[in-house]
Amino acid sequence: MDDAVKQVLAPHAPSRDDLTHRQLQSFLDEARRFDNPPPTAVVHPVDFNSLDGALEAGEEGLIEPLLIGPRNKIEAVAEEGGLSLKGVTIIDVEHSHAAAEEAVRLARCGEVHALMKGSLGTSELLGAVVDRQKGLRTERRLSHVFVLDVPSYHKPLLVSDAAINIAPDLMAKKDILQNVIDCAQALGVSQPKAALLSAVEKVKANMQSTLDAAALCKMVDRHQITGAIVDGPLAFDNAISLEAAKAKGIDSPIPGDADILLVPDLESGNILAKQLQYLAGASAAGIVMGARVPLVLTSRAAKPLERLSSCAVAVLVAHQMGRL
Numbered sequence: 424m425d426d427a428v429k430q431v432l433a434p435h436a437p438s439r440d441d442l443t444h445r446q447l448q449s450f451l452d453e454a455r456r457f458d459n460p461p462p463t464a465v466v467h468p469v470d471f472n473s474l475d476g477a478l479e480a481g482e483e484g485l486i487e488p489l490l491i492g493p494r495n496k497i498e499a500v501a502e503e504g505g506l507s508l509k510g511v512t513i514i515d516v517e518h519s520h521a522a523a524e525e526a527v528r529l530a531r532c533g534e535v536h537a538l539m540k541g542s543l544g545t546s547e548l549l550g551a552v553v554d555r556q557k558g559l560r561t562e563r564r565l566s567h568v569f570v571l572d573v574p575s576y577h578k579p580l581l582v583s584d585a586a587i588n589i590a591p592d593l594m595a596k597k598d599i600l601q602n603v604i605d606c607a608q609a610l611g612v613s614q615p616k617a618a619l620l621s622a623v624e625k626v627k628a629n630m631q632s633t634l635d636a637a638a639l640c641k642m643v644d645r646h647q648i649t650g651a652i653v654d655g656p657l658a659f660d661n662a663i664s665l666e667a668a669k670a671k672g673i674d675s676p677i678p679g680d681a682d683i684l685l686v687p688d689l690e691s692g693n694i695l696a697k698q699l700q701y702l703a704g705a706s707a708a709g710i711v712m713g714a715r716v717p718l719v720l721t722s723r724a725a726k727p728l729e730r731l732s733s734c735a736v737a738v739l740v741a742h743q744m745g746r747l
Contacts, residue, residue, distance in 0.1 A: 444572040444728060446578065446579045447572045447579075447706055447728060447729075447732040448728075448732075450570075450732055450735040451483070453735070453739060454485050454734070454735035454738040455483070455484050455735075457738065460481070460484055460485060460486050460738075461486055461537055461737075461738055462487045462535045463486040463487065463488055463489065463536065463539050463719075463734070464526035464537070465477040465489065465491065465541055466491055466538060466540055466548055467491065467492040467519040467522040467541040467542055467543040468490055468497060468500075468541035469492050469493065469496040469500055469519075469541065469542045470500060471500055471504045472725075472730075473539075473540070473541035473542050474490070474500050474501060474504070474541070475504065475506060476730035477490065477541070478507070478508075479727065479730070479731065480539075480730070483731060485735055486537065486539070486737075488511060488512075489512045489529070489535060490508075490511060490512065490514065491514045491516060491522040492514075492516060492522045492541065493518065494513050497513055498513075519542075519543040519547060520547060522543070523547055523548050523551035523552075524551050526551070527552055527554070530559055530715060530716045531559065531715070535716070536741045537716050537717050537719060537734075537737045537741050538552070538719065539718075539719040539734070539737075540718065540719060548718070549587070549718075552714050552718065553565065558714075559714040559716060560714065560715075561714060561715060563598045563601065564588065564591075564602075565712070565713040565714060566583055566584040566588055566598065566602045566603070566711070566712055567583060567585060567709065567711050567712075567720060568581055568583045568584075568602065568709070568710050568712055569582040569583070569585055569692075569696045569707045569708070569709055570606070570733075570736055571699055571700075571705045572705060572706045572707070572732075573703055574705070575703060576663070579682070580681070580683075580684065580699075580705075581606060581615075581682060582684045582686060582695060582696050582699075583599055583606075583683070583686070583692065584686070585686060585689060585692030585693040586692075586693065586709070586720065587711065590688050590689070591688065593635050593639070596639060596685065597647065598713065599685065600617065600639060600683075600685050601650075602713050603683050603712070604617065604649075604651045605650070605743070606710065606736070606740060607682050608743065609736075609739045609740045609743035609744075610736065610739055611739075612682050614651060614652060615650070615651045615652070615682035615683050616654075616676060616680055616681050616682050616683065617651045617654075617655075617677070617681070617682065617685055618654060618657045618661075618662035618677050618678075618681040618684050618685065619635075619636035619639055619654065619655025619656055619657060620632070620655065620656070620657060620658070620659060620662060620684055620686050620687060620691070621633045621636060621655065621656035621657070621658065621687060623658055624656055624658055624661050624671060625656070626656065631687075632687035632688075633655075635687075636656035636657075637655070637656070639653065639655065639685075640653055640654065640655060651683065652677065654676070654677045655685070657673070657675075657677065659695070661678055662677060662684060663678070663679065663681065664678065665679030665680075666679075706726065706729050706732070707725075707729055708736045709721045709722070709725075709729075709733050710736050710740065712740070716741065716744075717736075717737040717741055718737075719733045719736075720733075721733050
């Protein structure tokens, strides 16, 4: 096969390593403008990735990390990985469960303004956060937000919920939508545009996601949900492509300009977010909303930029909540 034919057949999208994610970088720049980095409890950072990510965020001036976990394990990981713990506070506790409880206690007391997941299960950390007596619960359900920098899209794209609520009902979706709206506003989008995703754009009695979308839109009309322009149900193509929406006769301000994609359930959201990451070269920050403080929640496979930008998003959310 000659070079000309290879050029035609080759994928046109740049590789992940060649991409510059300026949208996430802008969040880093914005978060650095605060004079005092927020004290952040890093929960059980006893593997290299979680410890390195926390220390790098501290070096970048994004957060002031407080490492909570068994001191001997943290120091062993640092020594093995060539990481410096100079000037970093370590709160020595026996195990991961104790680390989660201590982090939550510090947040309740106002001594830390964000939490960052280390090397422990998400359910273990969230279990301490939602404890009815000692946790960080609010009137809202917790939900996860992916903040995606997709090279082929003209602005950040927020996808929720793809990590916590498996099959949310209508009232859970109400909280999820309000949480992601609040997150978008913290990132500087004063009136985000939210698309409520389904497989079709019409309300169908036998498709629950379309009924939920219609009800959520009416909740917006009645000011039960505030701060955004919301429309749905919309299929993914109708939310992202103005041309696709026009072809189907959809008259809406959302198509081609969505800031938020509210997914029907965790499975569809997780698949969507990871498709954008691994097939479209997106990078993603991850944060949990709905608690008294933001929670940085990143995948074990997260790249350094994704870990740093997750911290930056948490800083901006903390500022919006009046924590800074």
